[in-house]
Amino acid sequence: MPEWPEMEHYRNMLAERISGQPIMKVQVTRPKSINVPVDEFQKELVGRVVWFVEHRGKMLIFHLDNGKRLLLHLMLGGLIRYESYGAEEDGKPDRTVQVTIGFPQGELNFIGLRLGYIHLLTVKETVARLADLGPEPFDKWLTFEKFKERFKGRRGSLKTSLVEQRVIAGIGNCYADEIAFEAGVRPDTKLNVIEPETWERLYHSMHKVLRNALAQGGYMELPLTNADTVTGGYNDHCLVYDRGGQPCLRCGETIVQEVLNSRKVFYCPSCQKDR
Structure with a gap:
């Protein structure tokens, strides 16, 4: 999607x-x-x-x-x-x-x-x-403090909340995993154990990953026209998503693929921690 x-x-x-x-x-x-x-x-x-x-x-x-x-x-x-x-x-x-x-x-x-x-x-x-949608990732009102508040009181894992459209609008399976990797935290980490510095990394990683993905046309190879050579370009730059069993491009460890709440989840067990 x-x-x-x-x-x-x-x-x-x-x-x-x-x-x-x-x-x-x-x-x-x-x-x-x-x-x-x-x-x-x-x-x-x-x-x-x-x-x-x-x-x-x-x-x-x-x-x-x-x-x-x-x-x-x-x-x-x-x-x-x-x-x-x-x-x-x-x-x-x-x-x-x-x-x-x-x-x-x-x-x-x-x-x-x-x-x-x-x-x-x-x-x-x-x-x-659109009333139930959360704020956009680049909404000027979504400061770091407001970002943290979106997850306050929620249970479950980081990825489950990142893909919840009522929390932040527009993030799905692919970018939730890529954001977690950029922030150095496992996507299956429980929200209540995530450390303050990790939340800050997540906030900035969300912006970095989404900006990079936009610049490269996103990961889905669905061009607008036959002459469109940009759309889907990010697919070749995903660091963990859909790379289960392959070596991590940063450390060489094997990327893990698991199922979390009926969703595929990808992460590097070496680069990403549970806090």
Whole structure:
């Protein structure tokens, strides 16, 4: 599932292509991917202008000129593809497209939305839908002290809380493990034994890992266009995630892969401690 870096990366690329552009056409082949009848969805969108694209947690929000919003959640298996009209290098994968939104220079295709969705909402409905999300990792109000408070009183392991969207929005399996590795603490460490200096390392590691991942297009290899050579670049730079049984790139110790609360977890038993 796309996480903070992937969705912020998509937001940046989409902003260049569709911000300020009118919607020329709308096609829906899977009504379950939207939340209103198809004819209403089309009527509400055609002729509207996408003012800008916002990113919140693992979701994208398309702001329309009439005040309404399109809320996109790709979930597992969903992807976005942008096809420029007349550009041979662009194009759709050989998969069923659930929703297509056309603009003057190209069309945006939403594919694999079996679990995901793109919903048309009012401002009030959007606020309500996002109400349970925690702050963004780079929210200016999320100081170190506020960061620590997000975990106060919680039970369980570090990773379980890092991926909890009500604590911090946008961090999932991959980056939780990478953040824990950067901070030198095991992801299965219980929250109540983590030392103060470790919390500070976690705060700064969260920013470092997510910035690096964003700069390299995230770890999920789901390019926006065929010419997109950036998306998924971080996959080759993960230090522990999905590297079970391989040597640690820092110390040479074998990376451990375990299951924690039904989630895969990866860590280096030498570089990462339980405090």
